[in-house]
Amino acid sequence: MSEQVLIYSRFPKSQMARIGERYDLLDTGGKTPSEVFSAAELKPIRALITAGSQPIPGRVLDTLPSLGAIVCFGTGYDGVDFSETTARGIAVGNSPGANADAVAEIAMGLMLASMRRLIIADRYVRSGGWAKGEPTVLTTMPPGIAGRKVGIYGLGEIGRKIASRCAAFDTEVGYFSRSRHDAPYAYFDTLDALAEWSDILFVAVRAGADTRHRIDASLLKKLGPQGTVINISRGSVIDQTALVAALQTKMIAGAGLDVYEKEPQAPDVLTGLDNVVLSPHIGGQTIEGLATMQDCVVQNLDAFFAGKPLPYPIG
């Protein structure tokens, strides 16, 4: 009989099919486990798979007394409370860097679509507005990408891939990170200084309690009225209310977002704006990105159930 694994977050079924071939999956559909399964069903569960960003508080862990492993599908693990997992002896693993290419590609797509207004452009052609010569914001020229100053917040694997792709567009690239890297880009020792300098600011930092709302009203003001912010990290890094206000008042020019404060929700005040490009947290989701993430998840689970250390441990 296969081992049982709880699916803690809401995933498309197709993403779990490969893992379901090896394990008996109990799918919560993203609900609290005790709402979907009985205490008797939850009691023997030894491992769970989470999207990483969804909080797993102590009261949930209390309903899973046999839990020994939390496996994050993707690189992020900001929903995991390590004081709780450490106290319970629960191992935590992730899929490090598995989808860095895919996420960097979405970041670049969001940046180009924002700067060159591709959502508005596509709508203008499809609606017949172009054929009829209707007035459009598209006749007001946007700045091009070449020659712009691109700031990258967080120069991890994804940040470095964004940097090298932006450099090929003949931009100037700078970054802020906890420490200076051996990289051919300008280092800024504060995020504020980076925002002040940047025309385009990519948020590629690993999210956690320390990065919550680091992009706030004051920082957006420094980015300024020609500025565009792209977030492919986590929604928590940006104060979403401040971002909406900045976009409404044109304190900044635009935004491209793959992540939100409360997924899968994007508030109406955001979805009603024309100067944003929105995608539903699909950054890592390519055939290759998914396969590599699944590999990491399977390897973490296999090792755990074989009584071995996780090959991709966190903390």
Next chain:
Amino acid sequence: MSEQVLIYSRFPKSQMARIGERYDLLDTGGKTPSEVFSAAELKPIRALITAGSQPIPGRVLDTLPSLGAIVCFGTGYDGVDFSETTARGIAVGNSPGANADAVAEIAMGLMLASMRRLIIADRYVRSGGWAKGEPTVLTTMPPGIAGRKVGIYGLGEIGRKIASRCAAFDTEVGYFSRSRHDAPYAYFDTLDALAEWSDILFVAVRAGADTRHRIDASLLKKLGPQGTVINISRGSVIDQTALVAALQTKMIAGAGLDVYEKEPQAPDVLTGLDNVVLSPHIGGQTIEGLATMQDCVVQNLDAFFAGKPLPYPIG
């Protein structure tokens, strides 16, 4: 009194404002000049500005007996019939390479938006489909960009800029061009062989009578069911009817188009498709691209009215 210049194509007024400061503009709004102006008004006109792609037949030139210069706004001049202009001693000029960065950026934006389905993604978030967990094509993973084979048809200034940007995405880059260039990309000696090899095919060739419908049903079949075609050159290079059929039957995976056979028309059979990203010929339209194009137009006009050769002549 300023010299008079006829505006032959339909341009947003803002694009002509700078030129209007130096010249007295007679704007046809894209209509046939004789529909808008009397023979007496057209008789003294010595220069006109055209978008380059709009045909200027001999019967139109017959209504402009004093015409000495045709100035193309942009790099293209495929609407100009050189047998007619040469016979009449009309000089023709353009804005060479002025907007290569801007066009390469749109090409990359269309490619990323097509491959990663950003139009569908944005619509899914805005419609509330994501929040409600509605079924979506987005859960079927697309291939990533890294590792793909990118073919470039035409390695002029724009093609080379597309090539270097794609290379930064860790793709393999190949090209077909009339001749082999000193460039670090694989050269294919036929367009068919390039299409057969490519996952993503960029059309960046200079359009003309010899390139009309070069991308036809047979070539799209070679590109194949995983293939995506991006066109930022001219609509005439692709057989648009064949392209629509190929997209409808999934003979190819998708397309990103900035140009169309009959602008500003994109037919309903095209605008009804989900596997395309459409933009209204905005490739060259950035602040920098426009300013450089305007510089070239003004320099061509100034030289002509001063009795000097055009600084940016064609043919």
